Amino acid sequence: MSSASEPVPASGFFTGGEHLFPVRVYYEDTDLSGVVYHANYLRYMERARSDMLRVAGIDQRAAHEAGIGSYAVAQVALRYRAPARLDDALTVRSRIEQVSAVRCAIAQSIWREETLLTDGGVTVAFIDPLGRPRRQPSDWIDRFNQLSS
Numbered sequence: 001m002s003s004a005s006e007p008v009p010a011s012g013f014f015t016g017g018e019h020l021f022p023v024r025v026y027y028e029d030t031d032l033s034g035v036v037y038h039a040n041y042l043r044y045m046e047r048a049r050s051d052m053l054r055v056a057g058i059d060q061r062a063a064h065e066a067g068i069g070s071y072a073v074a075q076v077a078l079r080y081r082a083p084a085r086l087d088d089a090l091t092v093r094s095r096i097e098q099v100s101a102v103r104c105a106i107a108q109s110i111w112r113e114e115t116l117l118t119d120g121g122v123t124v125a126f127i128d129p130l131g132r133p134r135r136q137p138s139d140w141i142d143r144f145n146q147l148s149s
Contacts, residue, residue: 011051012092017147019055021048021092023110025084035083041118042076045108048092049122052106056147058140069134071124074103078120088112096148101135102126104144 012021023044031037053060064070084090091111098105102125109119128134 011055012048014052014055014147017095017149019048019052019094021051021094023047023090023092025086025088025090027086030086035085036088038080041078041080041084041110044090044092044110045094045120045122048094048108049106049124052094056143058143063137067129068137069126069128071104072127072131073122074125075123076120077122078118080118082112082115082117084110084112084117090117096144097121099141099144099148101141102133104136 010022012019014020021044025036029036029040050060060070089112092108093111094106094108096104097107103123104126105121105123107119107121110117126134126136
């Protein structure tokens with residue numbers, strides 16, 4: 001149980017239709033050359049997407065536990081532009097690009113101040129507990145549409 005004096009994880013925030021999520025580069029994130037290992041950019045983006053949904057009021061855990069369904073990544077595209085290094089303060093920017101009954105496309109980029117380091121996007125599909133495509137909850141679609149306009 002958490003008390004009022006204990007810190008809570010940063011969840012980021014929306015400004016307009018864009019979610020901003022802070023990330024710090026730790027030693028464990030870097031490779032032998034001292035730059036962020038390429039797969040860790042995907043981890044940063046996943047954390048940002050999860051918190052973007054949470055901040056938007058979408059409870060993925062409750063939907064999963066109720067047997068309604070969950071998201072599965074259907075497609076990922078990334079472009080690496082500049083390296084991040086140990087102790088850099090980064091911002092992951094996420095924006096809903098397109099929503100359908102089953103899918104949601106999210107554009108994401110990672111910045112160090114004014115320098116774009118990585119950009120791309122992910123498309124997630126909503127699936128039932130057996131892994132078949134399923135319509136997303138209608139209130140989620142409504143929320144995504146609000147955020148993308």
